[in-house]
Amino acid sequence: MxxxxxxxxxxxxxxxxxxxxxxxxxxxxxxxxxxxxxxxxxxxxxxxxxxxxxxxxxxxxxxxxxxxxxxxxxxxxxxxxxxxxxxxxxxxxxxxxxxxxxxxxxxxxxxxxxxxxxxxxxxxxxxxxxxxxxxxxxxxxxxxxxxxxxxxxxxxxxxxxxxxxxxxxxxxxxxxxxxxxxxxxxxxxPGAPAGARPTAPGGGGLRALLGHRAMVQLLVLGFVLFFACYGQFESGLAAYGTEAAGIAPATLGTALAANTAVIVAAQFLVLRFVERRSRTKVIASVGLIWAVAWLAAGYAGLGHGGQAMATAAFISTYALFGLGESMLSPTVAPLVADLAPASMVGQYNSAFALVKQLALAVGPAVGGPMGATLHGPYIVTFVLFSLGITALALRLGRRLAPEQDRPWLATSSRVVAVHVPGGEVRPGAPEATRSPASAGSR
Missing domain, CATH: 1.20.1250.20 (MFS general substrate transporter like domains)
Incomplete structure (x- = not known):
């Protein structure tokens, strides 16, 4: 830099x-x-x-x-x-x-x-x-x-x-x-090397974005991520905690504080762990961590360990969510950027922000009533959503070029992938046709 x-x-x-x-x-x-x-x-x-x-x-x-x-x-x-x-x-x-x-x-x-x-x-x-x-x-x-x-x-x-x-x-x-x-x-x-295409195939726009299969898969994955986590924090999970686990309203604030504390304390420690690992495998592991978080919430509301144990399990749920969030921040947003053609970085970022906003709107509408009344089905549903994150991330990994999934490879190789119509990636293109990953960063 x-x-x-x-x-x-x-x-x-x-x-x-x-x-x-x-x-x-x-x-x-x-x-x-x-x-x-x-x-x-x-x-x-x-x-x-x-x-x-x-x-x-x-x-x-x-x-x-x-x-x-x-x-x-x-x-x-x-x-x-x-x-x-x-x-x-x-x-x-x-x-x-x-x-x-x-x-x-x-x-x-x-x-x-x-x-x-x-x-x-x-x-x-x-x-x-x-x-x-x-x-x-x-x-x-x-x-x-x-x-x-x-x-x-x-x-x-x-x-x-x-x-x-x-x-x-x-x-x-x-x-x-x-x-x-x-x-x-x-x-x-941002510039581009001589001979690079300044626009996406087809001139850009919504059609080009929707034709980029890897990006569409990432948008689906993003919706599930935000729906199963942020969309539940202050609606379904809060309702479940107070109704099923008997959590006091003040404890909800403690749980949110634990979530923030884990993020602040762990972010740069986690960054060292994920920087040289496959992005999609890191995201897949977040799905597993969040499945454990939802099981902890299930224990808090459906177990019989006493109020102190229920409170500890519920706070642990938010803390585990924070750990997963700290693993997502260095993987998902950079991946959006690396998938975007140089002429469409703003549109790719806006599309992902829109999906996030949709998840935050739909999440409380679905999770709120379920968390308040259907305690068992609520936990089962979001354990399955978390496991779905793992499956979607691993599937996305098979569509990405090596340099998009493991960005440190770009520093040791001048060969990157090219986004072609239909959303496939073609490794082995010369520098003059650098793709989203490097063109968007210049």
Whole structure:
């Protein structure tokens, strides 16, 4: 990595931490703020949370093409300004239209930031540094969310609406700082070797993406990953813990803290373990770890070991999820980048962000009712989903080129794979026809 790229990367990562800090400051308290502090009712609070998620689904299909055409930097600045306006509006909202409109702006802005930041990381990294760059991004995201939530929890007071206005105001300022920091970044423009194709087969677009079979398989895998983990954290698994295992609401906070603590403590230790191993085999092992996590949750709710054992098993479930998450961060996001043609990095990142958002929307809708009432079937279902992650990852590994599954090989070989129509990979192409893996990083 050149000195210029290193300087740009440091500012990108700092901006990533700022955006996570801002979200951690307010999102955990959004329901309470709308329903109780502003006295708009539970129904309105539910609508605000739904709009926050739906706004992301509405904008992400269009984000990638704009990123690829205009570059990620102006997109990030625009998204940060949009999110800042939404946060400030929520802090001042006293009626339903204002709350819903502000949540729409905040949801859309924060959603667009994801593929923009990911594309910037791709532009400032290469095959040898990308794994560590995305691991660092995930680490800083969790650290920012955790610190933001901790500080926010000490500032809010349900009897004083002004304390929430302060919270949202600080969040709005964080996004403005992110926009200002982004404007100082000198982002290197990705190049390509002489003779390389600047676009994907067929000129790019949705048809080219859907014709890339390895990417489609990764999108399916991504949906299952997020559905079986993040989509259950604060819905199905929380409902299951309180209803089946008798977990106190305060213990849910402890379990989430254990999840974050494992990620923060283990991320770079795990990175050393996974850096020179097959990406898909690492993802497959995450499926096995999460299957054990769901079995621990099953013991917490369906076993007969007493309340102390149930509580310990339930907290262990979240901790095991955190271990799996720390193994995914240096594998999945870099793989998306390495599969993308140089002209479609933004679209590939946006497609993956969209799949994640869909999983986060569907997960609570399915898992919430199951976790609250169908305790045994709920655990069995998600043990099977976790084992499905293992099967899907191993299947994906058979479609990837060696340098895509084991990126360190790219540093010892000038021969890489080419993405051809139909989504197959053809090893042995010369440097002049470098594929997604290297073209996207320049």
């Amino acid at each position: 050149t000195r210029a790229k290193g300087a740009a990367m440091r500012r990108i990562q700092a901006g990533n931490a700022l955006s996570a800090f801002g979200l951690g400051f307010t999102v955990p308290y959004l329901y309470v703020y709308v329903a109780q502090v502003r006295e708009l009712g539970a129904t309105t609070a539910g609508v605000v949370l739904a709009v926050f998620a739906m706004a992301a689904l509405a904008v992400l299909p269009f984000t990638g093409r704009v990123v690829d055409r205009r570059g990620p930097l102006p997109v990030l600045v625009g998204a940060a300004l949009l999110a800042s306006a939404g946060a400030a509006g929520l802090g001042l909202a006293t009626d339903v239209p204002a709350a819903v409109g502000s949540a729409t702006l905040l949801g859309a802005g924060t959603a667009v930031m994801q593929p923009a930041l990911a594309t910037m990381i791709v532009w400032c990294s290469d095959a040898t540094t990308r794994t560590r760059a995305f691991a660092t991004q995930f680490f800083l995201q969790n650290l920012g969310l955790g610190i933001g939530g901790l500080i926010g929890g000490h500032l809010v007071d349900e009897s004083r609406p002004s304390s929430f206005t302060l919270l949202f105001g600080i969040e709005a300022v964080m996004f403005l700082v992110l926009a200002g920091m982004a404007l100082t970044i000198r982002l290197p423009r």
